Amino acid sequence: MSRTPLLETPPEVAAVAPPAPRHPRPTRRWRRLVSPVVLVLGWELAARTGVLASEKLPAPSDVLATGWRLSRDGTLAVHLVDSLTRAGAGLLIGGVLALVLGTMAGLMRLGDDLVDPPVQMARMLPHLGLVPLLIIWVGIGESLKISLVALGAFFPIYFNTYAGIRDIDERLVEAARACGLGQAARLRHVVLPGALPSLFLGLRLAIGAAWLSLVVGEQVNAQSGIGFLMMEAREFSQTDVVVLGLLVYALLGLISDLALHVAERRMLTWRRGLRAT
Numbered sequence: 001m002s003r004t005p006l007l008e009t010p011p012e013v014a015a016v017a018p019p020a021p022r023h024p025r026p027t028r029r030w031r032r033l034v035s036p037v038v039l040v041l042g043w044e045l046a047a048r049t050g051v052l053a054s055e056k057l058p059a060p061s062d063v064l065a066t067g068w069r070l071s072r073d074g075t076l077a078v079h080l081v082d083s084l085t086r087a088g089a090g091l092l093i094g095g096v097l098a099l100v101l102g103t104m105a106g107l108m109r110l111g112d113d114l115v116d117p118p119v120q121m122a123r124m125l126p127h128l129g130l131v132p133l134l135i136i137w138v139g140i141g142e143s144l145k146i147s148l149v150a151l152g153a154f155f156p157i158y159f160n161t162y163a164g165i166r167d168i169d170e171r172l173v174e175a176a177r178a179c180g181l182g183q184a185a186r187l188r189h190v191v192l193p194g195a196l197p198s199l200f201l202g203l204r205l206a207i208g209a210a211w212l213s214l215v216v217g218e219q220v221n222a223q224s225g226i227g228f229l230m231m232e233a234r235e236f237s238q239t240d241v242v243v244l245g246l247l248v249y250a251l252l253g254l255i256s257d258l259a260l261h262v263a264e265r266r267m268l269t270w271r272r273g274l275r276a277t
Helices: 011-015 025-029 033-047 060-072 074-107 111-124 127-138 144-166 171-176 183-217 226-235 238-266
Strands: none
Touching: 033 060, 060 074, 060 238, 074 111, 074 144, 074 183, 074 226, 074 238, 111 144, 127 144, 127 183, 144 183, 171 183, 183 226, 183 238, 226 238
């Protein structure tokens, strides 16, 4: 009678073994650049042939030339640093506050009863519509711009932190308690990993809201920043500078989203989601 070797994988186990992780093919990476390149080339062609008036929408080459000129004299760098400083301060304040309150509401019944109702009420108010009230409260200086960014970042992080904690299977927590894990260990090994996917989603939404809030904030009595540069260019009908500012905001949003995506992939290596085919 033949025996199955101990090191040989049984057929039924091999059939259900998880597939090896797939990585994007190089051809697919290049394919993702096709549509942006086609759009830019079409834009350039339409501007050069007169289909698009240069005073309404200049050609991409003209916008890049303006960006190079402002980079060489240091103007773009000064405004960019100020915008990044405001965005970073607002994200830090709003993100930390949202994490603390979202964790309290998600883990503690008392926190849920006291924190969540007013936050649910406040989320119905468009935070950009609070600009007149914020001007009365904090003035029209740097505090206004940082407050707008903090408000824009607060709600996505809070609600995704709250939902991420509440969506954790309670049986996992009970199993960890049965294994002898204390409260701190359960938070570290069960609650935190379970809430991380939702938290990363909240961060991605918060970064988008932060840049949107910064655009509005830097157009209110600002003396520097990309938004101020765009408003100043509008006064002198410098459409190329306005479009350049929009491209800078778009690139900042893209770079921050890519950085967050890389961090998410490294921290959530255990998570396998559905991949496009």
